[in-house]
Amino acid sequence: MSRPFPRSPQSTFFFGTLALVVLLSLLFLAVGKGSTDGVLPTFLRSSNGRFSSPSAMVLKGEMEGLNWPSRLMEDQFYFIAGAGGGVTNQVVTLANMIYIALLSSRVPIVPSIYGYAGQLGGPLVTSPLLDLPFSSMFDLPRLFDHLHREHGLAGIIEWKDLVNVTKGDAYDKWNATSDWVDISCWNAFVPPFQDPMRTHRLNPTFSPLPPPTTPPRGGISIPTLTSYLHPDSPIIQPYLQAINGTVASLPSTKIACVDNLYYASVSIFVSNEWAGEAGFEVGAWPAVGRHMHWNPELRARGETVRRWLFGVSEWEEPVDFISVHIRHGDFLGSCPLSTPDSDIVPLCRSSDQYAYAVASMQSAILRQTGKTIKEVFVATDETDALFLHELTVVRRWKLVDEQLSLRIRRDWGDWHPTLIDKVLLSMGKGFVGTYSSTMSIASARRVEDWNGGPPSIYVNRNSPVGDDVPL
Template sequence: MGDAFGLARRRSLFFLLVLVVLTSVFLVSTEHGPSSVSHETTPPPPARPATEVSRVDIPDPDPFGPRHTLLGPPKAFFRDNLLPQHKYITSWLSAGWTNDVYTYINLIYLGLITDRIPVVPMFIPSHVGGHVPPIPFGEVFDVPRLRNLLGTSVLEWRDVKDVASPEIDDIGCWNIWESVQYREAFPRRSRIPDDLNLDISYTKTPDWIKMIPNYEHDQHVSFWSIATLAFPRTREANLVPPRPSPKHNVSLPPDEHMLCYDYLYYVSAHQPFEMEYDYSPAWRYVGTHMHFTPALEKIADTYIRQALGVPDSMQIPPFISVHVRRLDFQVWCGGLPIDECFASNQVIERRVREVQDELLERSGLKVPHVIVTSDERNSSWWDDITRQGWFFPDHAETKSLYGDWYPVLIDAVIQSRGVGFVGTDRSTMSIIAARRAQDWNKAPYRLVKWGMKGADDH
């Protein structure tokens, strides 16, 4: 009995010892990775230092920027930078600065509805003098913010092509202008193709794109009439012999990779000049997202502070912005004396009071400060502004400090910053300022009528 118990005890101790050895072997193998016998399992990567941040942990600040939609930095020839899986769209300018802003809004919206990446050129100095260099779109408007708000890519020509390149690109484009007016038998002229060293062969668009057929007093087309030309079936059905290019004398059909049109200012969805209407799709889906660059906003802040006498240590108080368009509108007065054609300062003041009353009634906000911007050069007119207790930006040194573009750019920012706005009827600068102030600041606004004595009586 004792021998059996001893034998059982020795066997138990033996099995316990074996179990301990096997467990130790298992633990060692799991701590130090797979056995050297295995050749199929990849060792785990070394541990990342605690201070290192993986690229996947950093959100891309500009997910729709050039590095995602182009092959690389700007190239001598623009085609060398286009990705085959993307399609692009562009156009040129030929009007005053605010009209040119409209044109680029239309270009970007047309890109949205045709699934193409807009490539936006620079602004040309039609309002500031031909001797002044163009200014890039991205020095005025915050392009990364625009891309983020749109949720899609928007490029500048300076992203695609080296603007200093002497190389000439041949390209075929659609000629809208010759189909919508009856005075000029050629595409709308612009300096931008020369600035970009583009040699363009134009193909005339079909006459059915015109919004009001056979009406000589309007040049509008609808977005979708010209958008159809971006798609293969309608494009092929409407190809006619192209006009040879001016430099290389080449005849090219409209480009399919970089779709281009000569001029996109006169484009609407429903009726001519609809940007001021609340339904305008180009404004609602694009224009409202075109915010000024932080650098331009900061410069405008200094002018607002100087005008109101507000030190840097204090917050800028709410103000009503006013835009009075006079100088270049005199050609529309039909010979009337300027004081009979344009509204007096007393009429403008009545409109300002209406906006002040609306702000007080709507939100309890009392806004005594008024900042006036205008193209008027008559010093006595500005003296009247001062006597009314209103303020204005001092542009005496603006050109020497920042350049010829900046008086109009700073004024545009100031106009957009008002908690209320009073502008000039039929001025695109006032219309777009009103839309910005309304969308960005929930600002009430008025547009003062003009053109005859008593035009704004109400």
């Protein structure tokens, strides 16, 4: 559903024209037209033809004392945003952040992904949980190589590049050596969404974004926001002069900062835009998210678990399967009765609708490829023993159970059970998910775009059940 942003009559023409120009830029990015400027100097390239570091050209080599802003280059402009919520919500936010940085000619400073025991599923994990650098989850050199070559992005900085405190694959914010840094930000939320920034030792003060960017928790217009954040923006200075004296500190031009960008989108609400419902490919997914491939080591670990689940040796061809994501909260939230879990209607504890959707996906794959896919991998945060028995024993679908989760956590760390689920979901030849789940939407796009899967199927309380599956 579109979310219009009302404008005053005096600014309608100007903002409309400006938004149109930026929108055309977005479409340019979405179709992937190349840039002739994105060629890295030879001395920055590694033996595989890529570069030594995504931050090599935008960050000074040594920290002067404990003040990381001193490492920023004089001829560059930077962008920081907070990311909150579940892991996939943070991933969407970071993709939006990189996209907006790309459009506004800034270098993104990408925060680490934070988690907590209840979010990651399985047995309780150590608390506090170490944050996960972006590059421990995604192939950052591959992403930057694409964005630099195609769109001329100057660099990407990770938070761990600034504070230089890591423990294995994780960022140890609890023992970081950097000082707290005061930073002046724009707030898209009311009140400002500041907790993620404070976990990275940022002490933010906030100024409200100019209208029409900030309808109450309703979304952020990426074209309009980009027009404000561009270093050469002709329209932000009058606004800064207008609010001078009414806020604690005016936002910086050098380091632009926004409290949260999860609800940022180009044309329609963010989850619908990521799901491809805009009618054409637009926004952060085609420009950035599609190119956020897994960290190679994480991908290899996912392949290992895939072989464990389906009983295939490393010398055999991996088994093809359909991916299913059943999210407890979103599925139960769509049920007709708002009652405690113990009293929920049987429909909400049944996998019949998912089974029907899987059969429909099998038919779609058969029509598209001529192949019959029998195996199913399911990821779920559901803990009900009867429901899990129905999935694994009655339907014989594979999942990472508690015993395997413990093994994964023991071998690779607390983050890996949830990461492996995401990697395995992305390996499917077709995808069935839960309606309105951000994790389902992101997994669906990976299966469709990376593997050529048919259009994904999302299950809700109105989805069909039965044996009459269309062929």
